[in-house]
Amino acid sequence: MLIETYLLEQFEAVARRGTLLAASEELHISQPSLSRSMKKLENELGVSLFHRENSKITLNETGKVAADYAKRALDANRELTERVIQFDRSIRTVSLGSCAPFPINELVPLLQEHFPGKTLSTELQNSDESLLKGLENHLYQLIILHEYPNDKKLFCQRYLDEQLYITLPKDHPLANKKSVSFSNLAGLRILMATGIGFWMTVTSEKLSSPDLLIQNSMDALNELIDASSLPFFNSDQMLRLGYRVPDRVSIPISDEEAHVTYWIACLSSEKEKFRSLFNTVRSTVLRG
Amino acid sequence: MLIETYLLEQFEAVARRGTLLAASEELHISQPSLSRSMKKLENELGVSLFHRENSKITLNETGKVAADYAKRALDANRELTERVIQFDRSIRTVSLGSCAPFPINELVPLLQEHFPGKTLSTELQNSDESLLKGLENHLYQLIILHEYPNDKKLFCQRYLDEQLYITLPKDHPLANKKSVSFSNLAGLRILMATGIGFWMTVTSEKLSSPDLLIQNSMDALNELIDASSLPFFNSDQMLRLGYRVPDRVSIPISDEEAHVTYWIACLSSEKEKFRSLFNTVRSTVLRG
DNA sequence: GTCGATTACGTATTACGTAACAATT
DNA sequence: AATTGTTACGTAATACGTAATCGAC
Numbered sequence: 189m190l191i192e193t194y195l196l197e198q199f200e201a202v203a204r205r206g207t208l209l210a211a212s213e214e215l216h217i218s219q220p221s222l223s224r225s226m227k228k229l230e231n232e233l234g235v236s237l238f239h240r241e242n243s244k245i246t247l248n249e250t251g252k253v254a255a256d257y258a259k260r261a262l263d264a265n266r267e268l269t270e271r272v273i274q275f276d277r278s279i280r281t282v283s284l285g286s287c288a289p290f291p292i293n294e295l296v297p298l299l300q301e302h303f304p305g306k307t308l309s310t311e312l313q314n315s316d317e318s319l320l321k322g323l324e325n326h327l328y329q330l331i332i333l334h335e336y337p338n339d340k341k342l343f344c345q346r347y348l349d350e351q352l353y354i355t356l357p358k359d360h361p362l363a364n365k366k367s368v369s370f371s372n373l374a375g376l377r378i379l380m381a382t383g384i385g386f387w388m389t390v391t392s393e394k395l396s397s398p399d400l401l402i403q404n405s406m407d408a409l410n411e412l413i414d415a416s417s418l419p420f421f422n423s424d425q426m427l428r429l430g431y432r433v434p435d436r437v438s439i440p441i442s443d444e445e446a447h448v449t450y451w452i453a454c455l456s457s458e459k460e461k462f463r464s465l466f467n468t469v470r471s472t473v474l475r476g
Numbered sequence: 477m478l479i480e481t482y483l484l485e486q487f488e489a490v491a492r493r494g495t496l497l498a499a500s501e502e503l504h505i506s507q508p509s510l511s512r513s514m515k516k517l518e519n520e521l522g523v524s525l526f527h528r529e530n531s532k533i534t535l536n537e538t539g540k541v542a543a544d545y546a547k548r549a550l551d552a553n554r555e556l557t558e559r560v561i562q563f564d565r566s567i568r569t570v571s572l573g574s575c576a577p578f579p580i581n582e583l584v585p586l587l588q589e590h591f592p593g594k595t596l597s598t599e600l601q602n603s604d605e606s607l608l609k610g611l612e613n614h615l616y617q618l619i620i621l622h623e624y625p626n627d628k629k630l631f632c633q634r635y636l637d638e639q640l641y642i643t644l645p646k647d648h649p650l651a652n653k654k655s656v657s658f659s660n661l662a663g664l665r666i667l668m669a670t671g672i673g674f675w676m677t678v679t680s681e682k683l684s685s686p687d688l689l690i691q692n693s694m695d696a697l698n699e700l701i702d703a704s705s706l707p708f709f710n711s712d713q714m715l716r717l718g719y720r721v722p723d724r725v726s727i728p729i730s731d732e733e734a735h736v737t738y739w740i741a742c743l744s745s746e747k748e749k750f751r752s753l754f755n756t757v758r759s760t761v762l763r764g
Numbered sequence: 765g766t767c768g769a770t771t772a773c774g775t776a777t778t779a780c781g782t783a784a785c786a787a788t789t
Numbered sequence: 790a791a792t793t794g795t796t797a798c799g800t801a802a803t804a805c806g807t808a809a810t811c812g813a814c
Contacts, residue, residue: 190485190553193478194804209768221805223770228804233557235564242812243768250564257556264552265478268545269521276523276538482779497793509780511795516779530787531793771810779802789792 193265195229196258198222199237203247203255278326281307285319285328288312288385290350290425291450292332298472299330302465312385323455330462333451334386344453345466348473352387352446353422353438354378360419360437367442370394377401379420381409390445391421481553483517484546486510487525491535491543566614569595573607573616576600576673578638578713579738580620586760587618590753600673611743618750621739622674632741633754636761640675640734641710641726642666648707648725655730658682665689667708669697678733679709 201211202222212219226245230237237251247255282303286292292310299308311328313319319331320339337344354373356363362372373395380391381403391400401418403409413420413433422431422438432438440446452469454462489499490510500507514533518525525539535543570591574580580598587596599616601607607619608627625632642661644651650660661683668679669691679688689706691697701708701721710719710726720726728734740757742750 189557190481190550191557192481194480196553196556197478207768208770217804218806219769220771220807224804227770233560233564235560240769243770244813245769249567250560253563254556254560257552257559261549261552261556262478264545264549265484268484268542268549269477269479271545272521272523272538272542275541276521279537495793505779506781507794508782508796512779515795528794531795532788533794765814767812767814769811772808773806774808775804775806777802777804779800781798781800783797783799785796786794787792788794789790 189232191229191232191261193262195225195232196262198225199229200255200258200262202226202245203251203258206246208245278329281309282330283309283311283328284330284332285311285313285322286332286385287314287316287319287334288332288350288387288448288450289383290423291347291452294348295330295332295452298465298468302468312383314386314389316386323453329458330452330454330465333453334448336449336451337453341456342453343456343459343462343466344451345470346473347450347452347469348425349447349449351424352390352441352448353424353427354419354441355422355433355436355438356419357417358435358437362439363437365439367440369442370446373399373419373441375399377418379403379409379412379416379418381406384421386448387421394443394445477520479517479520479549481550483513483520484550486513487517488543488546488550490514490533491539491546494534496533566617569597570618571597571599571616572618572620573599573601573610574620574673575602575604575607575622576620576638576675576736576738577671578711579635579740582636583618583620583740586753586756590756600671602674602677604674611741617746618740618742618753621741622736624737624739625741629744630741631744631747631750631754632739633758634761635738635740635757636713637735637737639712640678640729640736641712641715642707642729643710643721643724643726644707645705646723646725650727651725653727655728657730658734661687661707661729663687665706667691667697667700667704667706669694672709674736675709682731682733 198211198215198217201214202208205211205214208219208222208226212222215222226238233254235250235254236248237254238245239248282299284292284295284299286295289312292312296308296310311322313322316333316335316337319328319333320337320342322328323331323342332347333344354362354368362368365372377399378391378395379401380388382388383406401412403412409420412418424440427438452466486499486503486505489502490496493499493502496507496510496514500510503510514526521542523538523542524536525542526533527536570587572580572583572587574583577600580600584596584598599610601610604621604623604625607616607621608625608630610616611619611630620635621632642650642656650656653660665687666679666683667689668676670676671694689700691700697708700706712728715726740754
């Protein structure tokens, strides 16, 4: 014999709040309604759940046990809706997590082409760890890492490389160098923006924080680039896309941390779903 | 957001049976009603659960996930009623399990005296193991064992002894003996009844089965005792209660298996509840 | 008097059945 | 023709609110 959910919900509130009045206010229903519901519940179970004296009800021993099991049943009910809605969304969206912004920009048109009609969800993360966890939790279906993940549960493929550059005014002391290292940049005030994923970790570790002028938006960054002659970070991929500013030169950074190889990965179990995407990615990489 | 139980119940039936018609027959409601319920469920979850073509509905991927979680929610609901009813009964009954009938007869009046108003439930078991398991499962609150249980979770106290006798016609070859052993009884046809707990195990092990004329009821046994001069088992406790038959003599059986010491036990956690009963039992044992 | 629970009664919601219909097999 | 699902409509069950009552602090 099954108990209707609304009875369990009301009972749980009564058990938690202690009085019918308090519970009725929480549930936005009247006390008489609750009073009847509790009687109905007791009647359906065929047991007494409360110790009633004139204007007071308290859970008896059976009531305490019932409250415990009611909570479990309600939890299972809540989990149902939560998981079903989550699953439904997951099958009609393709979700991509990335450690850097550039691969997202490159992949979005590809994904739209391969999964027409599906919603695209992209998210930037600072660390590979949170991306890997997100993949396991089905928060992401595809992730872009900056280090090769040694995990058999993953299907992984090499993606593009990116080389960090510093962009300087033409008349800057470093402007005529073929390359610079992070140590050359020490003491320089450099413009940056958030939303650059793991690059933030790299630059913060290599340079002291007072030197990094971190902006909260790309707009603010671009404003300051135009309005000042301060150096800012760039990359071969950005430059390839034509992201240049007049009277500046861009110089590669020689440290190995300034060069990255991106890896694209999905769960092995979902390999088939992304086969054609991975093939396209492979040919893109070979071509580029 | 919570889903009413009746919707989950109906959905579970549809998922299990495959068609609305089959499910509606199982649930004793009409198809149109089920059709509406499934639409309502989809509407409340905000997802599609079925793949519909003209006169056919099948679960889609989301529907399969939903069916799984619906089953869990329903199981939790069923467990609620089951456990609550079981608990409620357990607190208004005292349940005794025993390895032999005699202690039950002795304890019933005592229990009625100590727990007025409570329902008494008694059960006979053949083995100490099933009694101990029943105690842990809260199937029994008190058990009578024939061997001392070495378990710290139990509160245990020595109860009465019982000595097995054989009752024979006065002119039987063994009738003038002071005592006999099981080996003396070999080949003798002996009347017995079921419902004697562990004694059945003892006698079956000591004597070969064709010699034991086992009756399904005490009535049948008593009929045959009156109608024949066949030997039957007895005990000091039964004799003490005046259970004698004319022209028969009762002789103790000398094997150590024919003598038993009963132990009464409850869970240590319920020790307090039975303290006064245990005290009475102790004084009874000392007196007897 | 206030707070908390119950009873009595009317109402609005809604889950259900019947009948008719549509589409496949 | 038989099977299966949907739509339309009326009905009966029932969950709820309002008002009144009772007791206790």
